[in-house]
Amino acid sequence: MPQLDVNEHELSPSMTETSPSPAALPLDSQPLIDLAANPFTLFEAWMKEAEKTEVNDPNAMVLATATRDGRPSARIVLLKGADHRGFVFYTNTHSRKGRELEENPHVALLFHWKSQRRQIRIEGAVTPVTPEEADAYFASRSRVSRLGAVASDQSRPLADRSAFEERLKQVEETYPQDPIPRPANWSGYRVNPEYFEFWQERRFRLHDRAVWARNGNDWDVTRLYP
Ligand SMILES: Cc1cc2nc3c(=O)[nH]c(=O)nc-3n(C[C@H](O)[C@H](O)[C@H](O)COP(=O)(O)O)c2cc1C
Numbered sequence: 001m002p003q004l005d006v007n008e009h010e011l012s013p014s015m016t017e018t019s020p021s022p023a024a025l026p027l028d029s030q031p032l033i034d035l036a037a038n039p040f041t042l043f044e045a046w047m048k049e050a051e052k053t054e055v056n057d058p059n060a061m062v063l064a065t066a067t068r069d070g071r072p073s074a075r076i077v078l079l080k081g082a083d084h085r086g087f088v089f090y091t092n093t094h095s096r097k098g099r100e101l102e103e104n105p106h107v108a109l110l111f112h113w114k115s116q117r118r119q120i121r122i123e124g125a126v127t128p129v130t131p132e133e134a135d136a137y138f139a140s141r142s143r144v145s146r147l148g149a150v151a152s153d154q155s156r157p158l159a160d161r162s163a164f165e166e167r168l169k170q171v172e173e174t175y176p177q178d179p180i181p182r183p184a185n186w187s188g189y190r191v192n193p194e195y196f197e198f199w200q201e202r203r204f205r206l207h208d209r210a211v212w213a214r215n216g217n218d219w220d221v222t223r224l225y226p
């Protein structure tokens with residue numbers, strides 16, 4: 001596909017203003033997104049590149065949930081598994097997000113990698129991971145993280161930080177040695193994607209966007225205007 005040759009000299013000064021920080025990667029060094037790609041494979045490729053350049057947590061993603069009547073809320077969680085079945089994160093199921101997911105399983109995920117000047121949007125509904133999967137992931141976490149998961153009533157009011165620290169101490173005394181049982185209200189969710197949008201920054205806001213929307217067993221693939 002021929003690429004637009006943007007000649008700065010033909011643009012008005014206001015159109016040549018770019019964002020203040022220089023790009024880690026030269027803009028437009030990337031080929032256009034390959035519409036023949038499999039979206040899961042493309043996701044994996046972009047994640048691998050982000051792992052090389054992000055300062056921390058390349059697997060951090062915004063998770064947007066909504067109440068039954070559609071009031072949204074968003075927060076960051078870490079992606080802990082990604083394959084053809086979907087995208088997995090772990091949390092306290094009694095947290096605000098957990099309560100919203102109980103009412104409404106539809107979510108949006110958003111990755112933004114500043115170092116890559118890329119974002120990926122994913123939409124779909126969650127299903128709980130199996131207890132075996134949750135047990136295996138919980139057991140892989142550091143001891144203090146596991147104690148914290150037991151001690152924390154995530155998203156509930158905490159009168160005083162010392163109350164939390166006291167609980168943490170009690171949990172530690174209850175489980176002086178491993179294993180620490182996974183709390184029944186700490187588990188994972190798998191987002192089964194219905195929609196992917198890959199976004200790659202290009203010069204002068206002439207970005208490249210490509211969408212994979214699930215259609216039965218297939219994907220409808222389209223580019224979008226930037
Ligand atoms: C980089 C980063 C990673 C996080 N990862 C998780 C996570 O994987 N699971 C989680 O429950 N909270 C995670 N948090 C905390 C959440 O953003 C949030 O504060 C918490 O889950 C409570 O959200 P809620 O009240 O909407 O349920 C993370 C926060 C940050 C900034």
Ligand SMILES: Cc1ncc(COP(=O)(O)O)c(CN)c1O
Pocket residue numbers: 078090091141145
């Ligand atoms: C409360 C909470 N739960 C879970 C996680 C997921 O990460 P990990 O299992 O690596 O602790 C995080 C990451 N910051 C977190 O803050």
